[in-house]
Amino acid sequence: MQEDFLHYVWQHQYFDKTDLRTTDGQLITVLKPGYRNADAGPDFLTARLQLDEVEWNGAVEIHLKASDWHRHQHQTDPKYDQVVLHVVYEADQPVQRLDSSIVPALSLGPRIAPDLLRAYHALLEQPTSLLPCAAQLPLVPEITRTSMVERALLERMELKASVVAALHQRLGDDWEATAYHTLAAAFGFQKNSEPLARLAKALPLHVVRRHRHDQLQLEALLFGQAGLLEETQASADEYIVALRREFEFLRHKYSLHGTALAAHEWNFLRLRPANFPPVRLAQLAAVLHARPALFDAMLTAADLPTLTKFFQAPTSKYWREHYRPGATGKVPALGKSSIYLLITNVVVPLRIAYARHTGQPELVENALALLSLLPAEHNHITDDYDALGFQHRSSADSQGLLALHRTYCAPRRCLHCAVGSRILQRNLVSQ
Template identity: 35%
Template sequence: MKEDFLHYIWKNQLFDKADLRTVNNEKVTIINVGEHNTNAGPDFLNAKIKMDDLIWVGNVEIHINSSDWKKHKHQNDKAYNNVVLHVVYNDDKTIRTERGEVPQTIELKEKIEVQLLTKYQQVFNQKESILCSSYLSKVDGELWDNTLRKLTLERMNKKVLEIERNLNKTTNDLQWVLFLLIAQCLGLKVNKQAMQMLAQSISFNLLLKYQKNTLQFSALLFGQAGFLEGKFKEEYPSSLKKEYQYLKHKHNLVPLEKFVWKFMRLRPASFPVIRIAQLQVIMSQPQFYSKIKQAINYKNIKELLKVELDEYWDTHYVFDKLSVDKKKKLGAATLDVIIINAIVPLYFIIGKKE
């Protein structure tokens, strides 16, 4: 049995949930299975689980055997401290988090039908990446076009609703929402959530106060991201740390834990440190929001997003570690991600408001 089979079982709830209990006999009700995470960290994020009379919101980690937790060294990793449920096929060992806590565990050994494993293997051994791909060429062209248009509008409406929810959480200011959306896009799929957390840790008033001061705005972003902890040999990160300590004390700021950021399987140009530096330069442009509003075409928007970083980043991908001299620029694909997922939905909102 492979672990991805259990991911499939959990994600689709293909097991007997009648009288589901933890190994400690607590009654379990699954309200939300969470978001499937294929990158570093727990397997499912932001799950919602009721155990006895308490509702827990956190992450779910899945293993064949409980002892796999130690094999994967999760007991030494802070990223697993927020695991509220350990889902295993076989509970063979009591495990602990980095904080020394024992997460609740459910065992699925007697809850999964044997036939499911056979069916799963048959389906996922198919050569086609999309199981219905052989039929796509037979779909009528007009139906295909209409379906794509419908899906595009549905996706755009979903984005607009997300922006409106963020507006309701803030001072109803589109400039801050633009900051949040661009941050999420720069994080791509891997660090989108961490970038969102970073943006949400900086109020609109702080954004306005410091975004025109390069040193202070950089210190604010990197400090809140948790990248200015520890000692530095180089002058630039040392000066950022000094500035952040001042801002942190002045505004009672609480930085993110560094472990929320993922570097694994990322190209160095997409490292979160580089993305934060790019976010700072984009948002520091004079009248950036006004220029985005007034941009008349795709080319204008692209020019506003094609920023150059400080010389320090030509020879660095992270603080205090030299690399080969290379300009760090946003690629065409990332620029399109920002335009499609941040700028275009923002135009929809501006149109509705005005």
């Protein structure tokens, strides 16, 4: 059993309250169980309890064994002096506050319904290759599943937006710079996201702005700072020679010495040529060249066709015919699926972060509505949920299902999930 289960039982009061007493015999009336504390300190705050005839306001601490109080050194921590009830599964010893006063204890072990315990263990003991609740999903109403996926989607997008907001703060509240850094990292499409994020740091936006009008100079800066102009097979390639020459001049002009990445820092392994870092860099250069106001365009685009067109900037002729310096081959333009990922991972989080920053909650709904216009993504995770009957018609569904899997199902956080909670509730007996 995990401590989270006792948190769940206490929060929802899913235990037998008949003649509820502390271990030393005081009659307990729970007036308010308190709210869950996500920070340091006791587990539940602002609880209201009546012990015999006296009403107490304070905190509730929860452990599997009462002795965990000492194991966690709570007896020496002033934050735990506010605890008015110690809720445990097994009351194996009395515990004290800092002033040596005894903390009243409630033992829940004998009061939890066996059916609830069995249902809890059944969820946690499912094979890891399956959703913990897969066998019991037919018992859960579709509206419960749908609302949980929507909740997971919002949490996922809020998390992405919080990363953008932190970046915005680090960049001195500059939304254009925030858009530049976010867009650069997203063009790495997971495998090269980290080096592209570092490239944006190594090539400041004020330098990019001065050379946006000249695609060759822009490519020289990006490929030079990326360390991708040193490939030996391109030593006689006229275009690469021109980029090197341009980069040498610009590197001295802007004192970019020592900030460039090395070629070995880029990932080529198990990537199709169309996803090679030089191709993605050329596509990023094309967007930066063609779209002088990144943030404004991504914030104000009124519909999906306008946003799609924003990312469909043509690369220079060389990068339509080369996968990497000196390596020839026909290179496709940035595909629709890649554009949709950029909208999901750049445009939507940027809009939500801006909405939160400016206090415009209606913009959050507008941003999330974009995801409903994008086609569903398909991978082994979303396919598993699809097969189990979860709605999967748009990118909003896909993002919600991915969030549900990663945040709740995979780590077995069933007690925090509306679906898992509904299954457990069905197994409750009358208290």
